[in-house]
Every structure is written in C-alpha cells, then in structure tokens.
Amino acid sequence: MRLFTPLAALAMFALPAQAIEITDVTSPMGNSAWLVEDHSIPFVSIEVVFTGGASLETDSNRGAVSLMTSLLVEGAGPYDAQGFAAAVEALAGEVSFDAGRDRITMTITALTENRDQVLDLALMALTEPRFDADAFARVQAQTIANRERAALNPNSIAGETFAALGYGGHPYATSSDGTATSVAALTREDILDAHRAAFTSDLVYFGASGDITPAEFGAFIDRVLGDLPISNTPLPEYRSFAADPGVTVVPHPGPQSVVQFGHSGIHWDDDDFMAAYLINEIFGSGRFGTRLMTELRERRGLTYGIGTSLASGRFGDSFVGRFSTANETVGEAIDLVREQFEWLANGGITQEDLERAQTYLTGAYALRFDGNAAIAGILASMQFQGFDIDYISYRNDLVRAVTLDDIQRVATRLARPDELVFVVVGEPEGIEAE
Amino acid sequence: MRKILRPLALVVAVLSPAAALAEEPQQFTLNNGMQVVVVEDHRAPVVVNMVWYRVGAADDPAGHSGIAHFFEHLMFKATETMDEGDFDAAVQANGGTHNAFTSWDYTAYHQRVAADRLELMMQMEAERMVHLRLDRSDWATERDVILRERGETLESSPDRVFQEQLRAALFQNHPYGRPIIGWRHEIASLTSEMANDFYRLHYAPNNAVLVVAGDVEAEDVLAMAQRHFGPIPPSEGLTPRARPTEPPQMAERRILMQDPRVSQSYMTRTYLAPVRRSGNQREAAAFQMLGILLGSGQTSVFERALTYDQGVTLATWAGYSGLAVDHGTFTIGALPAPGVTLQQAEDALDATLADFIANGVDMAQLERVRMAVRAQEIYGLDDAEGRASDIGAVLSVGLTLQDDAEWLGVLESITPDEIIDAARALDRRQAVTGWLMQGDA
Numbered sequence: 001m002r003l004f005t006p007l008a009a010l011a012m013f014a015l016p017a018q019a020i021e022i023t024d025v026t027s028p029m030g031n032s033a034w035l036v037e038d039h040s041i042p043f044v045s046i047e048v049v050f051t052g053g054a055s056l057e058t059d060s061n062r063g064a065v066s067l068m069t070s071l072l073v074e075g076a077g078p079y080d081a082q083g084f085a086a087a088v089e090a091l092a093g094e095v096s097f098d099a100g101r102d103r104i105t106m107t108i109t110a111l112t113e114n115r116d117q118v119l120d121l122a123l124m125a126l127t128e129p130r131f132d133a134d135a136f137a138r139v140q141a142q143t144i145a146n147r148e149r150a151a152l153n154p155n156s157i158a159g160e161t162f163a164a165l166g167y168g169g170h171p172y173a174t175s176s177d178g179t180a181t182s183v184a185a186l187t188r189e190d191i192l193d194a195h196r197a198a199f200t201s202d203l204v205y206f207g208a209s210g211d212i213t214p215a216e217f218g219a220f221i222d223r224v225l226g227d228l229p230i231s232n233t234p235l236p237e238y239r240s241f242a243a244d245p246g247v248t249v250v251p252h253p254g255p256q257s258v259v260q261f262g263h264s265g266i267h268w269d270d271d272d273f274m275a276a277y278l279i280n281e282i283f284g285s286g287r288f289g290t291r292l293m294t295e296l297r298e299r300r301g302l303t304y305g306i307g308t309s310l311a312s313g314r315f316g317d318s319f320v321g322r323f324s325t326a327n328e329t330v331g332e333a334i335d336l337v338r339e340q341f342e343w344l345a346n347g348g349i350t351q352e353d354l355e356r357a358q359t360y361l362t363g364a365y366a367l368r369f370d371g372n373a374a375i376a377g378i379l380a381s382m383q384f385q386g387f388d389i390d391y392i393s394y395r396n397d398l399v400r401a402v403t404l405d406d407i408q409r410v411a412t413r414l415a416r417p418d419e420l421v422f423v424v425v426g427e428p429e430g431i432e433a434e
Numbered sequence: 435m436r437k438i439l440r441p442l443a444l445v446v447a448v449l450s451p452a453a454a455l456a457e458e459p460q461q462f463t464l465n466n467g468m469q470v471v472v473v474e475d476h477r478a479p480v481v482v483n484m485v486w487y488r489v490g491a492a493d494d495p496a497g498h499s500g501i502a503h504f505f506e507h508l509m510f511k512a513t514e515t516m517d518e519g520d521f522d523a524a525v526q527a528n529g530g531t532h533n534a535f536t537s538w539d540y541t542a543y544h545q546r547v548a549a550d551r552l553e554l555m556m557q558m559e560a561e562r563m564v565h566l567r568l569d570r571s572d573w574a575t576e577r578d579v580i581l582r583e584r585g586e587t588l589e590s591s592p593d594r595v596f597q598e599q600l601r602a603a604l605f606q607n608h609p610y611g612r613p614i615i616g617w618r619h620e621i622a623s624l625t626s627e628m629a630n631d632f633y634r635l636h637y638a639p640n641n642a643v644l645v646v647a648g649d650v651e652a653e654d655v656l657a658m659a660q661r662h663f664g665p666i667p668p669s670e671g672l673t674p675r676a677r678p679t680e681p682p683q684m685a686e687r688r689i690l691m692q693d694p695r696v697s698q699s700y701m702t703r704t705y706l707a708p709v710r711r712s713g714n715q716r717e718a719a720a721f722q723m724l725g726i727l728l729g730s731g732q733t734s735v736f737e738r739a740l741t742y743d744q745g746v747t748l749a750t751w752a753g754y755s756g757l758a759v760d761h762g763t764f765t766i767g768a769l770p771a772p773g774v775t776l777q778q779a780e781d782a783l784d785a786t787l788a789d790f791i792a793n794g795v796d797m798a799q800l801e802r803v804r805m806a807v808r809a810q811e812i813y814g815l816d817d818a819e820g821r822a823s824d825i826g827a828v829l830s831v832g833l834t835l836q837d838d839a840e841w842l843g844v845l846e847s848i849t850p851d852e853i854i855d856a857a858r859a860l861d862r863r864q865a866v867t868g869w870l871m872q873g874d875a
Contacts, residue, residue, distance in 0.1 A: 040477060041815045082742055085732035089802040092809030111809055138741065141771060142748050148697040154590055253694055256585040288510070288522035298519070301578025304586050324586035356527065363529010367480060367546055371816040 020369050022379065024389055025206075027218035031225055033206035034379040034389060035217050038372070042112035044210035045372035046217075047380040048224065051203035053103040054176030055315055056233045057194070063143070063178020064186055064194040068131075069099040070139050071191065075130040076121075081138075084125070093118035095125055101176040102314040103384060104198055109373065112211045119220055126199060127227050131191050140183060147180040154252050154425040158260040158322065161250055161423045166241035166263075172316045200231035207379025210372040240264040241318035247334065247422040249431060257330045257426025261337055262320030263419040266410075268312045268385055275402050275410040276310055281357045283344055283415075284308030284321055289356075291343070295336055296323065302333050314384075319414060330428035338417055345415040351404050362396040459825060460652040461835055464660060466668045467640030471825055471835065472655045473647035475818040481648030482819045483555040484544040485563070486826040488643070489636035491614040492538040492677055492759070498628055500616015503536040504580055505629050509543060510534075511571035513561050518571055521558055528554065538610050539759045540830035546819065549649040553658050556644075560662035563637055573626045581622065584615050592693035596870045603687050603866045604704055607678045610761060638669030643829045647822035677760060680706065687866040692873035698748070699872055701780050702767030705865040707754060709762045710841075712833045719844045720856040721754040721764055726803050727853065728752035728766065728790070733799060736766070739786045746774045746782050759831050764860060776869050791857050795850035807846045 025033045054065045073088075073095060074081040088095050094109035095118065106126065110118035150156040160175055167173035177183075206221050241264045266276045284292045286307030296302045308321035325333045369375050382391060424431060462470040494501045512518050525532045530547030545555045588594045598613050605611030615621070644663065646655045683706065710718040728735045729752025732742075736750035749769040756762035766787070770779035814821060828838040 038477075041812060043812055043816075082733055082738060086798075086802065089731060089733060090805060092805045109813070111812060138745065145698050145748050145769070152695050152697045254585075254590045256582070256590055258590075287526065289519060289526065297579055298572075298575070301575040301582065304579055304583035324590065325582060326585060356523070360526040360529055363548065364531060365529075366478070366548070367529075367531060369478065370480075370819075373816075 074135040166243040201228040205383035209375035265317035265319035341417040640668035707762040725754035
C-alpha cells in the first residue's frame with residue numbers, strides 16, 4: 001500500500017566481476033548510455049536517473065518533486081489513473097518513479113514480447129502526465145497521511161532531527177517528501193513547475209540490463225531525451241554536515257530509545273574516499289565482527305543492531321549511525337559510542353582488521369550484480385556518481401591498494417569524537433540534553 | 435531474523451516464482467533422511483546455500499514462547515571446533531553474506547558466496563547441526579539482544595503490537611497465536627538448558643532440507659552433502675508435528691487498541707483460511723487469486739471502489755497467506771480518508787466485498803492478473819535466491835517440489851466461480867476485526 005531493506009582459505013580471491021561486460025551505447029542522436037546485454041531471459045530492466053530531485057526545491061514548495069513523481073503514474077496521455085494502471089498491468093510490466101533528495105529514478109521492467117508498449121507507457125508518464133484534479137487531491141491526502149505517520153515514527157524523527165541540526169538552510173535539512181503542512185500547501189501549479197524543473201535533458205543517466213540490443217536501447221534514450229528541456233534551475237551548493245556537538249532529546253513514548261549519531265563525512269569524489277569506505281566497513285557496517293556490533297551487541301547485549309554509513313550525497317556528506325536500546329541503557333550506550341570514535345581516531349584499526357575487510361569487500365563485490373534490476377540500477381548510479389565505465393574491472397584493486405598508513409591518516413580525519421552529535425528519540429533515563 | 439527484521443507487511447500476496455522455463459530442480463534424499471534440492475543456474479559464479487529445519491515458533495513448548503527464535507540466534511555461537519564469531523568470520527573471509535530467519539513452521543540458515551566456496555559453507559552447517567556447544571557460549575547476552583530486538587522491531591511500533599494482539603485473538607488454541615519472537619516475560623525466562631533440549635530434539639538431518647541454488651552441478655552438491663551431512667545420525671525422538679488444533683470458532687471477535695503513536699486510525703480483519711495442500715492446491719489458489727483481485731494494486735476491487743471511486747479510504751489491502759502446516763489466513767483492511775470513521779470504512783469495505791460476490795469477477799481484471807502470473811514464470815528466473823527460498827518453504831511445510839512447480843499453473847487455471855466460492859467462505863465468526871486508533875493507551 002502506498003502508505004506505508006575454520007577460517008580456512010584466507011587467501012585473496014575475487015569473483016570475476018569483470019565478467020560483467022558493459023557496452024557504452026551511443027544513440028543515433030549522440031546520447032550515451034550503459035548496457036549489459038543478456039538475452040538469456042526474455043525481459044529487460046531499465047533505470048534512468050535524473051539529477052536534482054528534491055534538491056531543486058525551496059522551503060516554500062518542499063515536497064513538490066516527491067508529490068509530482070507520485071502523480072506520474074496516476075494518469076497520462078489518454079488515460080486517467082485507473083486506465084493507466086490497467087494498461088501497465090495488462091502488459092505485466094513495471095513503470096515506477098522514485099524521488100530522492102538528489103535525484104529522481106525511473107524504473108522500467110518489461111517482457112520482450114510487449115517491450116515497446118511498456119516503453120511507450122513509460123514515456124507517456126514521463127512527458128504527458130495529466131495531474132488531474134481528482135488524482136492530485138487523492139495523492140496529496142495520501143502523502144499527508146504518510147508524512148503524519150513518519151512524524152510519529154522514532155526512526156524518522158531521529159533522522160529528520162539530525163538533518164535539521166546539521167544542514168540548516170540546505171535542502172538536506174528536511175525530508176525530500178516535505179512535511180504534512182508543506183504538502184498540504186502545494187498546488188497543481190507547484191506540481192507543474194516541479195515537473196518542468198526535474199525532468200531535463202542534461203544530467204540524465206541511463207542503465208539497462210537484459211534482453212535488449214544497443215540499437216533498441218539507443219532508440220529509447222533518444223525518445224526520452226527528445227522532448228525534454230535543458231535544465232535552468234540552479235543546483236544547491238555542496239555542504240558538509242555541521243552542528244554543535246552534544247545530545248538532543250526528543251521525547252517519544254516507548255520502551256526503547258532510538259539514537260542517531262554522527263558528524264561530517266567525506267564525499268565520494270574525495271581521494272580518501274576508498275580508505276574511508278574501508279574504515280566504515282571495519283567500524284560500523286553493521287555486519288557481525290564490526291567494531292560497533294562487537295562492543296554494543298555481542299559483548300553487552302545493549303542493542304539488536306548498530307551501524308554507520310558514509311552518507312555521501314551529491315550535495316553534502318555526513319558520517320552517521322543509528323541504534324536502538326532500552327531507555328535505561330541510553331547513557332551507557334552513548335558513552336560506548338564515544339569511546340569507539342576515540343578508538344577509531346587514535347589508531348585502533350589493525351593490519352589484521354584491514355586485511356579482513358579487504359578480503360570481504362573484494363569477495364562480496366560480485367554478489368551485488370544480482371539480476372537485471374540490480375545491474376541496471378548500478379549502471380545508472382555509477383554514471384550519476386561519475387565513475388568510469390571500466391571501474392568494475394579495477395575497483396577491487398583500489399580496495400587492495402589501501403594501506404594501514406592510509407587508514408590511520410584518514411581515520412584521524414574522518415572520526416571526530418569531539419564533534420559528535422547525538423539525537424535521542426524516546427524516554428531515556430538519566431540523560432540531560434547538553 | 436537475526437540481523438535485519440523486515441517490516442511485517444500488512445498484505446501478503448506474493449506470487450512464488452515457478453520453474454517452467456528454468457532447469458528443473460533436482461531432489462535427493464540422504465540415507466539419514468535429509469532432503470537435498472539443487473537448482474542449477476549458471477549465469478553467475480554464485481551460489482546460495484540454505485538449510486531449512488522443520489521446526490518453528492509453533493513448536494515452542496507452552497510457556498517457553500520464543501525458544502525457536504532464541505535458538506536461531508544461538509546457532510551462531512561456539513561449536514566443538516568453532517569459537518563464537520568464527521562462523522561470521524569464515525563467511526566474511528570468503529566474501530560471502532549470510533543470515534537466518536524463523537517462522538512459525540520453519541527456521542532457515544543461509545549463505546550467499548562464490549560457487550567454489552560452497553563446500554566450506556556446507557561443512558560449517560553440518561558442524562552446527564549437531565555440535566553446538568552452548569556451555570562454551572555467552573547465551574545470556576544473546577537473550578538480552580533478543581529483548582532489545584523485541585523492543586526495537588515490535589514494541590516500538592504500534593502497528594506491530596496491534597498485529598501481535600490480533601493474531602493472539604485469532605487463534606483460540608493453536609500456537610500460531612503466539613509471536614515468533616516470543617512474549618517478553620517468557621523470553622526473559624528462557625535458559626540454555628531449554629535451548630539445548632530444543633536443539634537435541636529438532637536439529638537433525640531427518641528434520642532438515644538442504645537447498646542449493648546457483649552455479650553448481652547437482653551431482654557435485656549431492657557428493658558434498660553426503661560427505662558433510664551424510665555421517666550425522668538421524669534424531670530418534672522425532673515425531674510428526676502435531677500441534678493443538680483450532681476448535682470450531684463460533685464467535686466473531688473484535689479488538690480495539692489505542693496508542694498515542696498512531697497517526698491514522700485504520701481497521702483490518704483476518705480470517706482463518708485453508709492452507710495449500712499437497713496434491714490439491716486449488717482451494718488455496720482460489721484464495722490467493724481472491725486476495726490479488728481484491729487488494730493488489732491500483733485497479734484491485736477495493737482500491738478502485740473505495741480509494742478511487744468513492745474516495746472514502748486512503749488505502750485498502752487484501753491478501754492470502756497459505757504456506758503453513760496447519761492454518762492459513764486471509765486479511766482485508768482499510769485506512770479511512772480524513773473525515774471518514776472507522777465504522778464507515780469498515781461498512782464500505784464489507785459492502786464492496788458483498789458487491790463483488792453478487793456481481794462476480796471482472797473478466798478484464800482477471801485476465802490482467804493471469805498475465806501477471808504468466809510473467810512471473812519469466813521474472814522469477816532472474817532470482818535464484820528467491821527460487822531457493824520458495825522451495826525451502828514449500829518443502830518445510832509438507833508440500834512437494836511438484837506442488838511448487840504446479841503452483842503458478844494452478845493459479846492461472848482458477849475459475850471465476852472458484853474465486854467467488856472462496857469469497858463466500860470468508861466467515862466473520864472465524865475472524866478477528868481490529869481497530870487501531872490514535873489515543874492514549
């Protein structure tokens with residue numbers, strides 16, 4: 001529903017991810033796209049990424065891009081909402097759109113037997129949406145309900161409070177879906193404006209995997225780009241997360257508190273990003289054996305799970321983590337997290353830790369290329385992030401090239417215990433907001 | 435689930451992938467009674483290794499709810515030859531991922547690794563099938579972890595608490611009414627002795643199914659399985675599962691729950707329903723098709739009538755869950771639009787259901803759903819892990835590989851009359867209707 005992721009054989013090895021062969025498709029009109037051509041199963045997955053997403057908004061129309069995106073499949077061309085849905089269902093295809101803070105993603109799945117018809121419907125949704133008044137009112141009401149729901153969800157509260165503390169004045173400060181109030185204020189005119197601003201012919205990236213030829217895919221991308229304008233909405237400035245360190249408590253009823261923590265991070269373009277990525281893997285990727293899981297869960301039973309991530313976006317970055325613990329152990333857990341950041345900043349990671357992470361990451365890389373939909377998504381995202389088309393073939397070499405010296409240098413830069421910001425959502429005992 | 439607990443979906447209307455165009459799964463039985471199924475898929479050099487045990491939360495002894503799930507966590511502890519943490523370390527050192535999950539009827543452990551690492555995974559699964567050493571493990575800390583898990587994933591969500599209450603009211607005698615994770619006060623009293631007793635009784639090759647899917651040859655997998663699982667003797671005390679069964683249910687039940695953390699009130703109703711039966715899945719398939727027609731997607735009967743035409747709901751749902759040993763369930767529900775009361779939404783939902791029974795199935799809609807079923811035969815081929823999961827679940831509840839292979843075909847062949855008969859069979863005396871409301875508890 002709409003409203004509601006022995007120790008035998010320590011030798012280095014890696015699956016041949018390079019067995020994934022990417023074709024750089026150039027369309028008749030000179031547009032570019034990446035394709036993994038595989039005719040073994042008669043269907044194709046296509047993913048298209050449009051840069052900007054909700055970052056194109058101002059405070060006054062927050063949520064417009066997200067609502068507009070939801071409305072694309074609620075009536076287009078000759079079809080009203082029911083007619084469009086029935087047309088897609090009759091072909092057993094998928095046409096969907098998702099708005100994020102940096103991008104809008106269009107996802108298409110189509111059987112070979114009726115692929116052209118599904119692609120026609122996808123194009124219709126993209127370029128001829130109707131935004132009918134009844135559809136607008138219905139989806140607006142659903143979105144408001146969804147936002148009201150999020151406003152009472154402790155994970156959402158923690159995330160949104162944290163973002164507001166560290167990204168004031170930047171689009172990353174608020175949810176890309178807007179608030180119940182901001183969505184209620186949106187008009188059909190806002191939706192039309194958002195549609196014009198969000199779908200432009202520059203900064204668009206195409207990935208496909210499955211049963212389609214380069215010529216067929218090239219023809220499709222020309223049709224997508226043919227009718228779209230060049231973007232003229234300015235993209236936001238890049239900003240790192242920055243907030244006063246300390247603890248913020250948001251009262252919320254329940255037996256446990258959700259704690260979000262972190263500070264500034266590192267962008268994916270940074271030369272130190274791979275080292276930082278390995279550090280995060282060792283420290284807080286959430287797998288068993290990672291530092292935070294071992295200290296808080298395995299040793300002390302304080303939480304079911306704790307993880308961190310390098311939340312590197314197109315327009316900002318943070319190094320952020322989250323866990324949930326009983327209200328009476330919040331203080332103990334926060335102290336432990338601080339201690340672990342000290343450990344990290346002061347050279348805690350060992351050569352053995354590094355080698356274990358390198359072995360895991362290089363081995364697990366190929367597991368990502370799991371089916372047409374996953375591959376199409378990776379291809380589009382790699383272009384969005386500015387990777388080379390042959391990155392997959394040397395990515396594991398980059399992982400292996402990181403040394404312990406690199407790790408310690410970047411750990412000092414990445415982990416800043418004195419800058420830690422904690423947001424506690426719950427009824428923590430003995431915690432005073434600083 | 436040990437690491438990541440997926441949110442409990444209100445709707446369960448998932449089509450299981452079929453194998454019509456794929457290589458047929460191959461099935462073997464070891465001398466000790468262990469079943470082995472291999473699905474060959476040579477498109478990528480990856481393999482999924484799964485061990486399914488035919489034991490779940492519905493087999494928890496009375497008063498010890500949560501023991502099956504607690505035990506799932508303990509399976510990652512020390513064995514005769516491995517220390518705590520070794521299992522994780524070995525999988526990760528081989529570039530793999532792994533996890534486990536517990537249902538009412540089964541518990542499963544799985545790894546995804548490069549195909550040439552399969553034998554090590556099997557060796558470790560065989561080791562922990564019978565050589566776990568809880569006396570060398572920190573089991574009490576793990577019990578704390580589970581209490582935190584219950585607090586985080588269940589008690590922090592009014593929707594999950596509501597679901598738990600609803601299910602407890604639906605089953606009057608069968609242990610399906612207990613939460614998989616267990617009631618908090620009973621989790622807190624679980625001990626390593628209870629876990630050990632549970633282990634000795636239920637963890638054995640004659641109570642397990644090995645499913646391997648990926649870039650492997652069936653005969654190689656069989657040889658490996660014989661090497662590692664073959665020498666393990668079968669459990670002697672194992673008897674067919676005989677849980678307390680439901681008496682005839684005579685009275686409609688209603689539950690009301692208020693919680694300040696609820697933003698929108700909604701109603702949902704769950705009926706008892708038949709399960710998929712080996713060799714005769716038509717009745718279950720009719721319920722599955724009914725669930726899809728009523729509640730799956732924008733053009734479903736409920737969505738079209740209530741959310742689109744009448745505008746009295748923001749969302750509706752319906753779905754069937756029949757992959758179980760003893761009882762299935764069928765659920766419908768509605769989230770009212772602003773200004774519409776729960777009673778009005780419930781009445782509108784019931785009226786729509788009555789109209790559906792009176793007017794019959796829309797053949798154009800039925801054709802669209804049949805097309806989706808046929809398409810699933812193709813889309814499912816792209817998901818070896820999904821196929822392995824379906825096969826494991828099917829075999830764990832007493833169905834056969836043939837039942838699994840036939841399922842999509844049976845779904846496609848279900849007639850409008852069979853669907854209407856299923857709708858008529860929904861009986862409010864065998865159901866619980868729940869209202870979850872905003873307000874002080």
